[in-house]
Amino acid sequence: MSNSNPSDGKREQPAPSAEPMIERLIFNNRLPLLIVFLVLTLFLGYNAAKIQPDASFERLIPLEHPYIVNMMEHRDDLQNLGNYVRIAVENEDGDIFEKEYMETLEKITDEVFYLNGVERSGLKSLWTSNVRWQEVTEEGFQGGTVIPDGYDGSKDSLEELRDNVLRSGEVGRLVADDFNSSIIYAPLMEKDPETGESLDYRELSQALEQKVRQKFEAQNGNVDIHIVGFAKLVGDLIEGIESIALFALITLVLTTIFLFWYSRCVAGTIVPVLASLVAVVWQLGILRLLGYGMDPYSVLVPFLVFAIGISHGVQVVNAMAIEASKGFDPLTSARLAFRALYIPGIVALVSDAFGFLTLLFIEIDVIRDLAVAAGIGVAVIIITNLVLHPVVMSYIGITKGGVKHVQNHDGKADRKWRLMSYFAHPGVAPVSLLIALVLVGASVYYKQDLKVGDLDKGAPELRPDSRYNMDNSFMVENYSTSSDVLVVMVETPQESCTNYDVLRSMDRLQWRLENTEGVQSTISLADVSKIVTRALNEGNWNWYEISRNQTIINASIRQAPSGLINTDCSLTPLMAYLDDHKAETLRRVTAEVEDFAEGNNDPDKHEFLLGAGNAGVEAATNEVISSAKNMMLVFVYAVVAFLCLLSFRSVRAVLCVILPLGLTSIIAEALMAQMGIGIKVATLPVIALGVGIGVDYGIYMFSKLETYLKEGYPLQEAYFETLRTTGKAVAFTGITLALGVFTWIFSPIKFQADMGVLLTFMFLWNMVGAIWLMPALARFLLRPEKIAAKKK
Known part of the structure; x- marks a missing residue:
C-alpha cells in the first residue's frame, strides 16, 4: 500500500497488483451491478409479496418412518385417525337433553358437514346416522340411530334420546361423562378430491372460528364451544405468525437505533439495514419461485436472515470506518474493507449455509423446508451484504461523524481492549480453560434430564393459557x-x-x-x-x-x-x-x-x-428426532471444521474456533433440560442454527488474529490489536443477532418463545466464547513464531 499523501489529503488507491480479481470485477463495474441489483430486487420483491402461509399435516411428520409408512398405506381404512377436529358443544346451564341444545347441535353438525376439507362420510355426531345404539332382547337384536324416529324435541322424545345415548356406548366418547356436552368428530382430507389441492388449514381454522364458534355462541348464549385437532392447532399457529409483523417492526427499529449508536454514521446505519432487507426480500422471492410457502417454523428464518445480514454489515461498516479514519476516500475504503473481509465473510456464511443444510438429513419435510429457506437466505447474504453493501458505501462513504467517532474512541477503548487482551496472558489463559472445564462438567450433569419430544400436556407449541x-x-x-x-x-x-x-x-x-x-x-x-x-x-x-x-x-x-x-x-x-x-x-x-x-x-x-x-x-417423530440429533451435530461440526480448515490450513486454528462452539452447545442443552424444553421439531433446528451462525464470531476474530501473528506480533499483543480492530464489531454482532431473536420471547406461540430464549443465549454466549475462550485456547495451541515464519 502506498503511504504517499496527495495534496487533497486523501491517500491514493492501493497498487492494482494487490487487488484480488473478484475485487476488480466488482468495483470496476459498480453501476451495472447496481442496475442488476435493482431489477432483481423488484422482480423478487414482486414474488415475495405473493408468498402465502403454508401448512400440511404430511409435512410435519416423518413420512419415511415405518410407523408413518404403515399409517399411510392403510390410511383409507383408518378413517383419518391422525388428522381430525373434535368440536365439543357444551350446555353451560344444563345437560344435552334439552330441546334448544339439540337444535343448536343439529345446526352445528350441518355447518361442519359442509366445511371444506371435512370427510363427510366419517363425520360423527349425535345427529349423524352412523352413531347408533344396539341391544339384545328376547326377540333378538334391536337398534337404531341415537336420535329416535319421530324426534320432535318433546319431553318424551328427549327421554327416549337419553335411553338411546346410554345404550349406544358413546358416553365418554361422543357424550361427556357428566352429560353437559357432546362432540362432533370431523375427520379431514389432506387433499381436495376434486381439485387435488392441499387442505388450507388457515381457511378451515377461520371457518371453525367464524362459522361455528362465534356464530353459534352468539345465537345461543348458553352454549360454549371447544375445538381441538391438528387443523385448529395449525390455524392458531398461523394466526400467531401474523403477529410476527409487530416483532419484525420492533426488531427493525431497535437494530437501527443500536447500529447508529455503534457507527454514529447515517449511511453506516441505513445501508446495512437496507442491504439486509434486500436479502430478506430475495430469500422470500426465491422461495416463492421454488414453490415454497411460509409454514409456522420457517417463517422465523427471515428474522435470522436479517440479523445475520446486519452482523456482516457491521463488519463492513467497521472496516470502512477504520480505513476512512486513515484518510482514504470512500471508494478506496470500500475496496480495502472488501479485501479484508470477503474471504472470512464468505467462509463464515458458507459455514452458516452448510450448517443449516445438515438439517436436510432429518426426515421431516418441515425441517427440510427450514433448512432450504435458511440456506437460501445465507447464500443471498453473500451477494447483498458482501457485494451490494460495500458497492453502495463506495459512493456514499462513512460520514465525518462516523470517522470522528472511531478516532475519538481509540484512546478510551484502548484501555478496555488492553484489559481484555489478558485473556491471552499465560497466567490468565489456564484459569479460563479451568472455568470452561467446570462449565462443561456442570452442563453434562444438568443436561441428563434432557428429553426428546413433548414434556407438557396439550399443545406445547402454544402457551398453557391459550x-x-x-x-x-x-x-x-x-x-x-x-x-x-x-x-x-x-x-x-x-x-x-x-x-x-x-x-x-x-x-x-x-x-x-x-x-x-x-x-x-x-x-x-x-x-x-x-x-x-x-x-x-x-x-x-x-x-x-x-x-x-x-x-x-x-x-x-x-x-x-x-x-x-x-x-x-x-x-x-x-x-x-x-x-x-x-x-x-x-x-x-x-x-x-x-x-x-x-x-x-x-x-x-x-x-x-x-x-x-x-x-x-x-x-415416530420423536424417534426420528432422537436418532437424528447426534448425527446432525456431528455433520454440523464436521462441515464447519472442514471449512475452517480450508480457510486457515491448521488443525490448531480449527480447534480454537470450534471448541467455544462446543461449550455453547453443551450449556444450551443443559439450559433446555432445566427449562423443561424438549428436543422436538421446533427446537432441534436451534442446535444447528446456533452452531452455524455462532462460528462467524470465531472466524472473524481468528482471521484478524492470524494477520497480526503473521506480522510478528506476540500473541497477547496480536490479540490486543484484534480487539481494537474487530472486537467491538464482534461484540455488536452478538448483540445484534441476539436482538433479532429476543423479541420472539414475547410471542403467543410458545415454541417460538422457546427458540427465542435458546437462540438469544447461544448468540450471546458464542460471542463471549470467541472473545474470552478462543485466546485462552490460542495460548496453548498456537505457535506464533511458526505463523510469523509462514509470511516470511
Missing part, C-alpha cells in the same frame, strides 16, 4: 377417551381379520396395554365380539370371552362399527387411549406393543403394526 390448550383441558376433564390415541394396525389376509387367533391375540395385547402406565383404555374388534357374545347369552358374564366357535364370532361382529373393520376384512385397528402424549408415555407404550409384536407376529395369520393416531405420529 384458547386451544384450554379447550384441550376441557376435553381431558370431561371425556373418558383421551384425545391422544395410539392405533395399532392388525393386518391379516383378506377375510381373516375376525378369525379366533387374530381376536385372541388382540385381546391379549389389550390386556398388556391396559396394565401399562399411561394407558387409559383400549378398544378393538375383540371387545365388540365379547360384548355381543355376552349379550346373546342373557348377559351372563361367563360368556364375556372370545368364542372358539367361528360361527359365533361371525355373528358377534356382524354389527361392528365401520371404524373397527375394513371392507375386505384385511385390517382391524386396536386403539389405545393415552393419558397424554409426553415422550416417556409414548416410548413406554410403543415399546410394549413392539415387544408383543415381536413374539406374536405371524405373516400367515396376522401382524401387529405401529402406529397411527396422533400418538403414533408423535412417537
Whole structure:
C-alpha cells in the first residue's frame, strides 16, 4: 500500500497488483451491478409479496418412518385417525337433553358437514346416522340411530334420546361423562378430491372460528364451544405468525437505533439495514419461485436472515470506518474493507449455509423446508451484504461523524481492549480453560434430564393459557377417551381379520396395554365380539370371552362399527387411549406393543403394526428426532471444521474456533433440560442454527488474529490489536443477532418463545466464547513464531 499523501489529503488507491480479481470485477463495474441489483430486487420483491402461509399435516411428520409408512398405506381404512377436529358443544346451564341444545347441535353438525376439507362420510355426531345404539332382547337384536324416529324435541322424545345415548356406548366418547356436552368428530382430507389441492388449514381454522364458534355462541348464549385437532392447532399457529409483523417492526427499529449508536454514521446505519432487507426480500422471492410457502417454523428464518445480514454489515461498516479514519476516500475504503473481509465473510456464511443444510438429513419435510429457506437466505447474504453493501458505501462513504467517532474512541477503548487482551496472558489463559472445564462438567450433569419430544400436556407449541390448550383441558376433564390415541394396525389376509387367533391375540395385547402406565383404555374388534357374545347369552358374564366357535364370532361382529373393520376384512385397528402424549408415555407404550409384536407376529395369520393416531405420529417423530440429533451435530461440526480448515490450513486454528462452539452447545442443552424444553421439531433446528451462525464470531476474530501473528506480533499483543480492530464489531454482532431473536420471547406461540430464549443465549454466549475462550485456547495451541515464519 502506498503511504504517499496527495495534496487533497486523501491517500491514493492501493497498487492494482494487490487487488484480488473478484475485487476488480466488482468495483470496476459498480453501476451495472447496481442496475442488476435493482431489477432483481423488484422482480423478487414482486414474488415475495405473493408468498402465502403454508401448512400440511404430511409435512410435519416423518413420512419415511415405518410407523408413518404403515399409517399411510392403510390410511383409507383408518378413517383419518391422525388428522381430525373434535368440536365439543357444551350446555353451560344444563345437560344435552334439552330441546334448544339439540337444535343448536343439529345446526352445528350441518355447518361442519359442509366445511371444506371435512370427510363427510366419517363425520360423527349425535345427529349423524352412523352413531347408533344396539341391544339384545328376547326377540333378538334391536337398534337404531341415537336420535329416535319421530324426534320432535318433546319431553318424551328427549327421554327416549337419553335411553338411546346410554345404550349406544358413546358416553365418554361422543357424550361427556357428566352429560353437559357432546362432540362432533370431523375427520379431514389432506387433499381436495376434486381439485387435488392441499387442505388450507388457515381457511378451515377461520371457518371453525367464524362459522361455528362465534356464530353459534352468539345465537345461543348458553352454549360454549371447544375445538381441538391438528387443523385448529395449525390455524392458531398461523394466526400467531401474523403477529410476527409487530416483532419484525420492533426488531427493525431497535437494530437501527443500536447500529447508529455503534457507527454514529447515517449511511453506516441505513445501508446495512437496507442491504439486509434486500436479502430478506430475495430469500422470500426465491422461495416463492421454488414453490415454497411460509409454514409456522420457517417463517422465523427471515428474522435470522436479517440479523445475520446486519452482523456482516457491521463488519463492513467497521472496516470502512477504520480505513476512512486513515484518510482514504470512500471508494478506496470500500475496496480495502472488501479485501479484508470477503474471504472470512464468505467462509463464515458458507459455514452458516452448510450448517443449516445438515438439517436436510432429518426426515421431516418441515425441517427440510427450514433448512432450504435458511440456506437460501445465507447464500443471498453473500451477494447483498458482501457485494451490494460495500458497492453502495463506495459512493456514499462513512460520514465525518462516523470517522470522528472511531478516532475519538481509540484512546478510551484502548484501555478496555488492553484489559481484555489478558485473556491471552499465560497466567490468565489456564484459569479460563479451568472455568470452561467446570462449565462443561456442570452442563453434562444438568443436561441428563434432557428429553426428546413433548414434556407438557396439550399443545406445547402454544402457551398453557391459550384458547386451544384450554379447550384441550376441557376435553381431558370431561371425556373418558383421551384425545391422544395410539392405533395399532392388525393386518391379516383378506377375510381373516375376525378369525379366533387374530381376536385372541388382540385381546391379549389389550390386556398388556391396559396394565401399562399411561394407558387409559383400549378398544378393538375383540371387545365388540365379547360384548355381543355376552349379550346373546342373557348377559351372563361367563360368556364375556372370545368364542372358539367361528360361527359365533361371525355373528358377534356382524354389527361392528365401520371404524373397527375394513371392507375386505384385511385390517382391524386396536386403539389405545393415552393419558397424554409426553415422550416417556409414548416410548413406554410403543415399546410394549413392539415387544408383543415381536413374539406374536405371524405373516400367515396376522401382524401387529405401529402406529397411527396422533400418538403414533408423535412417537415416530420423536424417534426420528432422537436418532437424528447426534448425527446432525456431528455433520454440523464436521462441515464447519472442514471449512475452517480450508480457510486457515491448521488443525490448531480449527480447534480454537470450534471448541467455544462446543461449550455453547453443551450449556444450551443443559439450559433446555432445566427449562423443561424438549428436543422436538421446533427446537432441534436451534442446535444447528446456533452452531452455524455462532462460528462467524470465531472466524472473524481468528482471521484478524492470524494477520497480526503473521506480522510478528506476540500473541497477547496480536490479540490486543484484534480487539481494537474487530472486537467491538464482534461484540455488536452478538448483540445484534441476539436482538433479532429476543423479541420472539414475547410471542403467543410458545415454541417460538422457546427458540427465542435458546437462540438469544447461544448468540450471546458464542460471542463471549470467541472473545474470552478462543485466546485462552490460542495460548496453548498456537505457535506464533511458526505463523510469523509462514509470511516470511
